[in-house]
Amino acid sequence: MSVKVRVCCRLVKTFRNNPLVPGRVGRRRSAERPAYDQAMSADPSGVVVVGAGIAGVACARELLRAGIPVQLRERGRVAGGRMASRRFDGRPADLGAAYLTVTDPDFAEVVREWQAAGLAREWTDTFVAYGADGRREIPGPIRWAAPRGLRSLVEHLAQDLPLVVNRLVLGVEPGPTVDGQKCAAAVLAMPGPQAALLLDPALEAATEAVRRQHWSPTLAAVLRFPTRRWTDFRGAFVNDHPLLGLVCDDGDRRGDGAPVLVAHTTPEFAARHLAQPTGAAPAVEAAVRDLLTLPDRAEHVHVHRWTYAKPVDGSDAGFHLDDDGIGLAGDVFGKPRVQTAWRSGRDLGRALAARLA
Numbered sequence: 001m002s003v004k005v006r007v008c009c010r011l012v013k014t015f016r017n018n019p020l021v022p023g024r025v026g027r028r029r030s031a032e033r034p035a036y037d038q039a040m041s042a043d044p045s046g047v048v049v050v051g052a053g054i055a056g057v058a059c060a061r062e063l064l065r066a067g068i069p070v071q072l073r074e075r076g077r078v079a080g081g082r083m084a085s086r087r088f089d090g091r092p093a094d095l096g097a098a099y100l101t102v103t104d105p106d107f108a109e110v111v112r113e114w115q116a117a118g119l120a121r122e123w124t125d126t127f128v129a130y131g132a133d134g135r136r137e138i139p140g141p142i143r144w145a146a147p148r149g150l151r152s153l154v155e156h157l158a159q160d161l162p163l164v165v166n167r168l169v170l171g172v173e174p175g176p177t178v179d180g181q182k183c184a185a186a187v188l189a190m191p192g193p194q195a196a197l198l199l200d201p202a203l204e205a206a207t208e209a210v211r212r213q214h215w216s217p218t219l220a221a222v223l224r225f226p227t228r229r230w231t232d233f234r235g236a237f238v239n240d241h242p243l244l245g246l247v248c249d250d251g252d253r254r255g256d257g258a259p260v261l262v263a264h265t266t267p268e269f270a271a272r273h274l275a276q277p278t279g280a281a282p283a284v285e286a287a288v289r290d291l292l293t294l295p296d297r298a299e300h301v302h303v304h305r306w307t308y309a310k311p312v313d314g315s316d317a318g319f320h321l322d323d324d325g326i327g328l329a330g331d332v333f334g335k336p337r338v339q340t341a342w343r344s345g346r347d348l349g350r351a352l353a354a355r356l357a
Contacts, residue, residue, distance in 0.1 A: 043069035047352055048178045049187040050169045050198070053081020054338060055329040055345035056189030057158045062349025064161060068356050072158070073167040073178075078151065079158045081190075082309070083338065085149025086222075088302065092149035093222045093250050093262060095304045098235065099123060099143035100150070100338035106346070107339045111144060114153050120144050123253055124234040130291060131239035138237065145253045150338075173200040176325045185352055187327040189345060191215050191308035195328065205322035213332050216267035218245070218309040219277055221284045224300040225259040230292040243269045243287045263288050270305075277305045310336050319348035327352060 046069025049060045056072060057079060063070040084096040102108045114120035123145035129138045146153055172178055176186045188195040188206075192213030199207050234252050238244040245266045251258035263284055273280040281301045288294070311332035320328035329348045334340035 043071070044182040045184050045356075046070055047185045047187060047356070048073060048181075048183045049189060050172075050178070051081065051187075051189035052076075052079035052154070052158060052163055052165070053189055053330070053341065054083055054154050054157070055331070055341040055348075056081070056187065057154055057161065058342045058345030059187055059189060059327070059329055059349040059352075060161050060163075060345075061157060062346055063353055066349075066353035066357065068353050070162065072161050072163045073169055074163060074165045075168045077165055078155065079163060079165070080151035080154045082306070083150040083154050084304070085146075085151040086302075086304075088222065088224065088260075088300065091256070091258060091260075092151075092254070093260060093302075094146075094150050094248075094253070095220045095222065095262070096306065096309075097150055097338055098246060098248050098262070098264070099145055099253070101141045101143060102339060103141075104339055104343060107342055110157075110342065114146070114156060117156060119148060119152050119156055120146050121255065127235040127237055128233045129237045129239060130241070143235070145255075147255055169198060171200065172198045172203065172326065174202050174324060176203070183325075184356055185325040185327060187329060187348065187352070189329045191311070191330070192328075192332065193308055199326070203322075203324050203326055205324060206320065206326040206328060209320045209322075209328055213314075214312040215308040215332075216310050216312050217270040217274060218267060218306050219265040219270045219273060219280055219284065220304045220306060221263045221265075221281065221288075222250070222300075222302040222304075223261045223263065223285060223288060223298040225261070225294065225298055226296050228257065228259045229294055229296060230261075236291075238291065241266065241287070241291075243283060244291060247288060247291065261288060261292075267309075270309075274305060274307060277303050319344045319351070321348060321351050321355075 047063050049056045049072045052072055052074035060070050060072045082096040085092045085094045102111050123143045125142050127138050128135055172186050175182055178186050192210035195210045235248040246264040248262045250260040250262045281303050285298050314332040318333050327348050329344040331341040333344045
């Protein structure tokens with residue numbers, strides 16, 4: 001039995017002219033550079049949105065709808081942010097958000113569009129909870145899932161946007177400017193500690209706003225077993241456990257019945273393993289097997305590190321927009337939900353469109 005562990009992490013590079021940085025012109029052949037340079041240039045009358053998670057995508061969509069020039073830049077290979085999914089043996093598994101819920105009428109319209117496109121489906125309104133009193137069912141709101149992974153929902157929203165991937169933004173300065181290019185406004189749709197790395201301290205309002213943010217980490221582990229040997233459940237909240245916080249039946253969530261579980265650890269456990277998350281894989285597997293009384297070892301374990309997984313004590317402001325032309329959006333501006341991130345980006349886009357009209 002071979003257990004494979006891969007830890008996904010990104011390193012922020014600080015060399016502005018490094019030809020190996022993804023998205024820099026040094027990676028392209030000289031014949032491609034004029035068109036590539038043009039694609040990288042911000043319209044000085046437009047908005048640069050940094051981060052193509054659902055908040056950034058929702059913001060860019062509103063700006064585009066209002067006729068405001070916009071460019072969406074993403075350091076990764078694809079859109080999605082913390083609605084991340086990855087394929088294992090051709091099958092997607094969700095590594096970030098586990099599901100989404102809907103209470104906002106406007107977001108409900110978006111979800112219905114996803115459903116009509118075959119991208120989203122109602123999953124369950126019942127989880128189980130494990131605690132000192134054993135296992136019990138917990139009814140709640142309808143949780144929505146995505147057969148192709150939650151990332152597919154963000155990609156669907158971004159399909160008509162001017163999105164540039166593999167684009168590492170290195171600095172946002174007064175003007176505002178993004179990597180030295182003038183724009184009318186800049187939006188940072190990412191966790192505050194990541195935004196802080198980009199912001200010039202002279203942008204005092206935005207710098208203070210991100211400084212006030214606090215985030216907790218988690219490790220997400222995808223575990224593929226030989227067969228489905230667990231008692232029927234959709235998802236499980238694990239209370240007062242030293243290691244596990246949530247376990248989801250990804251085969252049930254995806255609708256294909258695959259023998260795959262996805263476990264999310266507690267922040268405390270994750271914090272102790274951020275430096276070497278590979279070392280956490282055996283403990284996570286053992287905890288899942290013990291919780292669900294599984295006789296078989298996992299055939300494959302994949303660990304994904306989220307240093308900034310969930311905001312702690314977020315603001316109810318909805319979004320941040322200051323006189324320097326810097327906007328911030330995400331689920332830190334409300335309850336940590338997919339819906340919150342979408343609404344934050346949408347509302348920030350509308351506010352910017354009104355300001356720049």
